[in-house]
Amino acid sequence: MCPLKIWIKAPECVKLMCVQLAFAQCNVGQTLITVERKHQERTELDLDLFCSFFVQMALPTLPSHWHSRSRVLEQQIVRQREQEARLRHQWDQTNQYFKQSNVCSTKQAQWSSRQSYQKSMNAFHLEKQKEEKKKNLEYRREQLRKLLQEERDLLEEELRELQCNKESSVCDMRERTEELKSAREERRKQLAEELLYEQWKKNNVKLREVESSLLKKHVVDAWGEQITVKNQEKEEEDVEKKRFENEYEITRREAIERMKRDKEKRQKQEEELAEVLRQQMEELKLKNLEAKKLKKEQEHLQRQQWEIEELEEERRKMEEHRKKTELGHFLSRQYNAQMKRRAQLVQEELMMDKQILSALISKEDEGQHLQSARREQAIADVTWMKHVIEEQLHLERQREAELDTLFREEAKQVWAKREAEWERERNARNRLMKEVLAARQMQIQERIERNQLAQAESIKNREQLLRQLEEARQFTSREKKEEEEQKTTRRAELKAQIFEQRLREKDAIVQQEEEEKEFKLAExxxxxxLQQEAEIMTQRGYQKKVYSRPRNAWS
Structure with missing residues (x-):
């Protein structure tokens, strides 16, 4: 019986005992491993104790602390080994637990799986079908037994009736016998006449010649029919072959036309793609040039910003120098010299401001490609400020020329007046210069920000173009790969068609050769x-044919 059926029909207690037996085998193996490990540890401990004892016996003059140290070391070793043994034992128990859990889960999953359920149900259905077949067989046997018994009873009843009616049917049987004799005599006469007629047909020369001619005609007609059928089959094969060749030629032409159209379409797509790529490359070059130009412009603006900061630093240093000079010569009462020195300092400041404004105007002239209302306003402000400084410089030179004609008291009054005017003019000039420099600084900062935005946009466009170029390259490579695959597929199809056609031609040739060979062998x-039969008949000579007499019904 199948083990699966035995396992399915087994009760749950037997299954549980089998699983426990498997677990016990696993536990025995694990216990043997644990005992072997403990034996090895005990052997190592005995070896260490023997070594310590041997040292003590061999060296009795050693100090006592050596023995105590060795005992402490032995105790540490023993504790360490006990700890290792406990850990190993825990590890073995854990490993055994997980193994048992794994076995339980595996068996439970196997028993509760769909496959196990299907096997159990299949075995149950098979067993049920066998029982049903057995019941049906027993039922049919019982029915057949009943039928046989009924037939036996009927036959016995019929025999009993025949025995009763036997005496009354003797006369009928005699009459029936006479009738059968007369009918048999009639049949014998008719059979004799038929045999005589057949013998006459066989012995008649003319009839044999007619039969021979009919046989030859039949053979010739059969051969003609075979030849006609063979020719028709050959013509049909030729027509089929021609049709197949025409279909193959049409398919080949269609494939060539399709490949040609695909090639033209692909060439057109490649040309369009090449044109798009060329345009994208040109655009990428323009973007690169624009990025370089923006970078140079940003560097130029940063350089201008640094120059403005340097000019502001120079003005600040000149102002500090003026203050130090005033502080150093404040106690001097030479008002004329003081006013001259002060006039020279004011002229130097005015010249410095004029140079700054000239530099700003020259920088504005260099950036003529950036036209805006703010730039025009800044240029106008710088030009006006330069004009004001030139007028003030001219005025200071006139004042310096007037100093030579002044006396001490007048020089003192003029000094106080000039000092107030100079302070007022210096404050106004500083305020105007700060406004001009702040406007220029703001303009440069805005241009730097616009430049940075333009650079970011250029980088974004360039990255987008590079992505498009990469996508186009991938699309081209993918198209080429698909084209190669299509070519390979079409080539394989054509080879398969050619191979199939050759196989059919070869099979047709082989079949024709086999038919010719079979026809020749049959012939x-x-x-x-015919030759053997003629030789046998010639050797025997003429033999009279013997016809058997028909047997009687009672013989």
């Missing part, structure tokens, strides 16, 4: 049989 066999 040779027939000729051999």
């Amino acid at each position: 040779d066999l027939e000729n051999n049989l």
Whole structure:
């Protein structure tokens, strides 16, 4: 019986005992491993104790602390080994637990799986079908037994009736016998007449010649029909072959036309793609040039910003120098010299401001490609400020020329007046210069920000173009790969068609050769049989045919 059926029909207690037995085998193996490990540890401990004892016996003059140290070391070793043994034992128990859990889960999953359920149900259905077949067989046997018993009873009843009616049917049987004799005599006469007629047909020369001519005609007609059928089959094969060749030629032409159209379409797509790529490359070059130009402009603006900061630093240093000079010569009462020195300082400041404004105007002239209302306003402000400074410089030179004609008291009054005017003019000039420099600084900062935005936009566009170029390259490579695959597929299809056509032609040739060979063999066999039969009949000579007499019904 199948083990699966035994396991399915087994009760749950037997299954549980089998699983426990498997677990016990696993536990025995694990216990043997644990005992072997403990034996090895005990052997190592005995070896260490023996070594310590041997040292003590061999060296009795050693100090006592050596023995105590060795005992402490031995105790540490023993504790360490006990700890290792406990850990190993825990590890073995854990490993055994997980193994048992794994076995339980595996068996439970196996028993509760769909496959196990299907096997159990299949075995149950098979067993049920066998029982049903057995019941049906027993039922049919019982029915057949009843039928046989009924038939036996009927036959016994019929025999009993025949025995009762036997005496009354003797006369009927005699009459029936006479009738059968007369009918048999009639049949014998009719059979004799038929045999005589057949014998006359066989012995008549003319009838044999007619039969021979009919046989030859039949053979010739059969051969003609075979030849006609063979020719028709050959013509049909030729027509089929021609049709297949025409279909193959049409398919080949269609494939060539399709490949040609695909090639033209692909070439057109490649040309369009090449044109798009060329345009994208040109655009990428323009973007690169624009990025370089923006970078140079940003560097130029940063350089201008640094120059403005340097000019502001120079003005600040000149102002500090003026203050130090005033502080150093404040106690001097030479108002004329003081006013001259002060006039020279004011002229130097005015010249410095004029140079700054000239530099700003020259920088504005360099950036003529950036036209805006703010730039025009800044240029106008710088030009006006330069004009004001030139007028003030001219005025200071006139004042310096007037100093030579002044006396001490007048020089003192003029000094106080000039000092107030200079302070007022210096404050106004500083305020105007700060406004001009702040406007220029703001303009440069805005241009730097616009430049940075333009650079970011250029980088974004350039990255987008590079992505498009990469996508186009991938699309081209993918198209080429698909084209190669299509070519390979079409080539394989054509090869398969050619190979199939050759196989059909070869099979047709082989079949034709086999038919010719079979026809030739049949013809040779027939000729051999005819020749052998003629030789046998010639050797025997003429033999009279003996016809058997028909047997009587009672013989």
